[in-house]
Amino acid sequence: xxxxxxxxxxxxxxxxxxxxxxxxxxxxxxxxxxxxxxxxxxxxxxxxxxxxxxxxxxxxxxxxxxxxxxxxxxxxxxxxxxxxxxxxxxxxxxxxxxxxxxxxxxxxxxxxxxxxxxxxxxxxxxxxxxxxxxxxxxxxxxxxxxxxxxxxxxxxxxxxxxxxxxxxxxxxxxxxxxxxxxxxxxxxxxxxxxxxxxxxxxxxxxxxxxxxxxxxxxxxxxxxxxxxxxxxxxxxxxxxxxxxxxxxxxxxxxxxxxxxxxxxxxxxxxxxxxxxxxxxxxxxxxxxxxxxxxxxxxxxxxxxxxxxxxxxxxxxxxxxxxxxxxxxxxxxxxxxxxxxxxxxxxxxxxxxxxxxxxxxxxxxxxxxxxxxxxxxxxxxxxxxxxxxxxxxxxxxxxxxxxxxxxxxxxxxxxxxxxxxxxxxxxxxxxxxxxxxxxxxxxxxxxxxxxxxxxxxxxxxxxxxxxxxxxxxxxxxxxxxxx
Numbered sequence: 001x002x003x004x005x006x007x008x009x010x011x012x013x014x015x016x017x018x019x020x021x022x023x024x025x026x027x028x029x030x031x032x033x034x035x036x037x038x039x040x041x042x043x044x045x046x047x048x049x050x051x052x053x054x055x056x057x058x059x060x061x062x063x064x065x066x067x068x069x070x071x072x073x074x075x076x077x078x079x080x081x082x083x084x085x086x087x088x089x090x091x092x093x094x095x096x097x098x099x100x101x102x103x104x105x106x107x108x109x110x111x112x113x114x115x116x117x118x119x120x121x122x123x124x125x126x127x128x129x130x131x132x133x134x135x136x137x138x139x140x141x142x143x144x145x146x147x148x149x150x151x152x153x154x155x156x157x158x159x160x161x162x163x164x165x166x167x168x169x170x171x172x173x174x175x176x177x178x179x180x181x182x183x184x185x186x187x188x189x190x191x192x193x194x195x196x197x198x199x200x201x202x203x204x205x206x207x208x209x210x211x212x213x214x215x216x217x218x219x220x221x222x223x224x225x226x227x228x229x230x231x232x233x234x235x236x237x238x239x240x241x242x243x244x245x246x247x248x249x250x251x252x253x254x255x256x257x258x259x260x261x262x263x264x265x266x267x268x269x270x271x272x273x274x275x276x277x278x279x280x281x282x283x284x285x286x287x288x289x290x291x292x293x294x295x296x297x298x299x300x301x302x303x304x305x306x307x308x309x310x311x312x313x314x315x316x317x318x319x320x321x322x323x324x325x326x327x328x329x330x331x332x333x334x335x336x337x338x339x340x341x342x343x344x345x346x347x348x349x350x351x352x353x354x355x356x357x358x359x360x361x362x363x364x365x366x367x368x369x370x371x372x373x374x375x376x377x378x379x380x381x382x383x384x385x386x387x388x389x390x391x392x393x394x395x396x397x398x399x400x401x402x403x404x405x406x407x408x409x410x411x412x413x414x415x416x417x418x419x420x421x422x423x424x425x426x427x428x429x430x431x432x433x434x435x436x437x438x439x440x441x442x443x444x445x446x447x448x449x450x451x452x453x454x455x456x457x458x459x460x461x462x463x464x465x466x467x468x469x470x471x472x473x474x475x476x477x478x479x480x481x482x
Contacts, residue, residue: 021342027091028208030319039228040229040247046073046224048074058081058086060258074223080227090314092303095201096405098406123412138210143186143301154306185198192357230248256394259395262397265376277375281325281370283367284367285322287320296361314355377400384430386433
């Protein structure tokens, strides 16, 4: 990606008269902003204090309260529940799990990694059934996931990915190639597609509706949600004092303090190098007309991704828009992040170009909204869940962009850990995993920029000149430690 988008490139992007960039996501623009809950009134004491009001924190509180209703639980949120990645993502409720299978297997064995993958598949259905049972209407349609390849190099990677994942927990009926002639599923016309694969273990959701509904349910169960309450430090239990979350309004002491801050972890004292805050950007179009949808299809409402290195993710929304995302300006110096959630102009232009390439018939449809969200990336790119009984501190995250489903699995796992249960979930290989921090600045900024540029260069080469995975991508992977 170029550092700056030219004026001509931005003029080429059709934008609606009410186009907005940043502030909140299109999802919250669609639902309307929720009424803010009160801030923490002062120092307090609870059994469990959850820091972060996104999916991980909400699911953790939900399952704890369901399992043990007398627990006193507080959620502390800097903005409002769902403000971060939980309300900004692409709406992929899928069984995809980030991280190296081999790394998890090195400590727990291949069988444990397969069990983790199968648990992810069950988690997709767990979210769907729980939302239905709790009356949460999040526009959920379980149409599955379709991955497409648009050049020979991507096709080779897609075939290898299907083969590889079928060795690690995806059985042939869980992920398979589609017939290039008949398609083998609901019609979805992606221009230039040379191969496609399908998995039934995925659903489209409206992310903000899920976050708003889940917060409402959690609060109705008796969990105290304090918004506009920034946590600056999390202190371990020590010398008889309980673990605590430190805020400008006072400290919240608890038997267990759970860190569920994902991409915002770097804002906590002493946590700047734990997880790299990486941004992902999205655009949403105006609704497409019936003739356009007749051409494209997409009646199954499956979520759509490709096999580029700088990959995209997309969905057909409940009101017939196309929402498409990818990595924009992925990392800011010093682990900073943009509170406004604005998308750089060059990222808007690039996402629109991808949309126009995949769906030429929709190229003239105005873009209504652009936004970005921050996700967390561990140094080894492997998500983790942990609870330290000695310090009283627990955490989950590092989902690397696959957090919609993973956060539910994390919440159920943290529930079992807090309650001292030994279950199939607490034995999964991501529990208790420790990873080293990221390099100090400027090394991590330089490294992230180099990796980002190499992956973009690899995609360009594969589109123009080579029929195999570019060596630039191999170099990028080695630098990133993926």
